[in-house]
Amino acid sequence: MSRAFLKNESADDPVVIPARAPLPPGATNYVTPRGLALLRAELAELEAERAHVQVHTSDEADRTRQLAELNGRIGALNQRIASAHVVDHANQDPAADPLVRFGATVTLRTRSSRTAGNTERRFTIVGVDEADAGNGRIAFTAPIARAMQGKRVGDTITLRTARGEDVMEITAINYAD
Known part of the structure; x- marks a missing residue:
């Protein structure tokens, strides 16, 4: 059986640090x-978990392995935080700048003829680490976010999907969400 299917890790195995978005x-x-x-x-x-591992893990090899993974994750996260450029539109008036930009919550109405009726969906354009499509938070690098940026209420966007093309109209832009 392949080692990939076994949970047994040895101290000699390389430490795998999960990639960030x-x-x-x-x-x-x-x-x-x-x-x-x-x-x-x-x-x-992560820092609290690292402190816990240092104090409560008695097996030296296990502790070393866990600390190596945690230190790697902390290092990657520190780099992401250090490179962060915060964009705050909390006080932005959509009437003064009516374009879709980073941080906007955009309401879209599907206008494709292949859909039954006009469905509305809301998306907020966020950073890659904050993205959660299931909750309507999409990364600014996502195709739908790139298609919306710079558009106004009333503009349409066309997205190619596995089912064909979706034509959507921007019906609202809000920066207060």
Whole structure:
């Protein structure tokens, strides 16, 4: 049986540090204030976990392995926080600047003829670490976010999906969410 299917790890096995959400090369690491707070909370959790492992793990090889993984994750997270460029639109008036930008919550109405009726969906454009498509938070690097940026209420966007093309109209832009 392949070692990939076994849970037994030895001290000689390389430590695998999970990758963070990808940020395109050369792209600025834009984050919302909420996103930065989430990164800092994650850092505090990892540091608390590291302290717990140092004190409560009696097996030296296991402790060394866990600490190596935690230190790697903390290092990657510190780099992401250090490169963060916070964009705060909390006080932005959509009437003064009616364009979709980073941090906007955008309401879209599907206008494709293949859909039954006009369905509405809301998306907030956030940083890559804060993205959670299931909760309507999409990374600014996502195709739908790139298609919306710079558009106004009433503009349409067309997205190619596995089912064909979706034509959507921007019906609202809000920066207060």
